[in-house]
Amino acid sequence: MSLGQFRLDGKVALITGGNRGIGLAVAEIFGEAGAKSVLTARRDNPEADALLKGKGYDYDFVSADATDPATPERLVRHTLEKYGRIDILVNNAGVASHGETPDFDDERLELILSTNVAQVFRFSRAALPAMRRQGEGVILNVGSMSGFATNIPQHQVAYNGSKAAVHMMTKSLASEVAAENIRVNAVAPGYIDTEMSRGGFTNPEWDPVWRNATPMGRYGSAEEVANCVLFLCSPAASYVTGSVLLIDGGYTTR
Numbered sequence: 001m002s003l004g005q006f007r008l009d010g011k012v013a014l015i016t017g018g019n020r021g022i023g024l025a026v027a028e029i030f031g032e033a034g035a036k037s038v039l040t041a042r043r044d045n046p047e048a049d050a051l052l053k054g055k056g057y058d059y060d061f062v063s064a065d066a067t068d069p070a071t072p073e074r075l076v077r078h079t080l081e082k083y084g085r086i087d088i089l090v091n092n093a094g095v096a097s098h099g100e101t102p103d104f105d106d107e108r109l110e111l112i113l114s115t116n117v118a119q120v121f122r123f124s125r126a127a128l129p130a131m132r133r134q135g136e137g138v139i140l141n142v143g144s145m146s147g148f149a150t151n152i153p154q155h156q157v158a159y160n161g162s163k164a165a166v167h168m169m170t171k172s173l174a175s176e177v178a179a180e181n182i183r184v185n186a187v188a189p190g191y192i193d194t195e196m197s198r199g200g201f202t203n204p205e206w207d208p209v210w211r212n213a214t215p216m217g218r219y220g221s222a223e224e225v226a227n228c229v230l231f232l233c234s235p236a237a238s239y240v241t242g243s244v245l246l247i248d249g250g251y252t253t254r
């Protein structure tokens with residue numbers, strides 16, 4: 001037994017949506033834990049760059065649109081060329097959108113499904129051959145508590161369904177590749193203070209509702225999610241696969 005099992009020394013990670021929010025917090029703690037990371041998102045973020053560089057972490061940022069079906073193969077190839085292997089894939093990139101179902105147009109529906117569901121499948125499919133060759137690997141998907149329970153505001157039928165799909169893809173793939181020493185897990189965050197949700201926290205109508213609906217009475221931080229991601233991706237979680245870990249301040253206990 002050793003605390004070293006919580007570290008990622010020598011591991012190589014590919015993190016989608018790594019330029020801000022939860023993805024950036026994961027990149028930060030992975031860097032501290034000794035991993036090298038390829039981060040991807042559509043836009044570069046100079047502040048994130050300065051933060052990670054300032055801490056001396058070994059990482060590479062590649063600008064890419066995850067909804068382009070060619071992106072996952074390209075990013076996995078880049079990771080292998082840059083660092084020689086891929087130990088961890090963190091499928092974190094995602095978008096949220098709400099609106100009553102009769103008004104929710106196809107464009108928004110397709111954006112939710114391609115970003116939150118199809119790219120998770122495609123990145124996983126692209127990473128698996130290298131993980132198989134290596135004889136080990138970890139895939140970590142970022143789902144949501146809203147894949148378990150309706151959240152506030154309501155009218156997030158497509159988003160909630162997309163995250164439930166992520167949870168079920170996690171379990172299905174975990175069972176498919178478990179015998180090959182490849183683990184697949186997910187985290188299901190509740191209300192986390194990031195750009196995605198910040199509009200709600202500052203909204204005088206939603207803010208008290210969100211707090212009251214969360215037994216812990218506060219929002220979570222990206223760092224609190226990243227801590228759990230680190231655990232699930234580390235050797236310390238070597239017998240954990242097919243799990244969806246709720247990080248929601250107790251929201252879904254109600």
Ligand code: NDP
Pocket residue numbers: 016017018019020021022023040041042043044064065066067092093094095096115142143144145188189190191192193194195196197
């Ligand atoms: P942010 O909006 O801060 O981050 C979303 C990330 O995804 C950004 O890095 C963004 O970069 C990237 N992204 C979005 N679309 C694309 C795309 N087409 N191609 C490439 N990258 C893309 O939100 P969070 O950090 O909160 O979200 C991270 C994950 O956590 C998401 O999957 C979200 O659904 C999930 N989640 C968040 C919760 C919360 O309360 N915040 C709760 C539950 C789950 P860019 O826009 O530059 O491309």
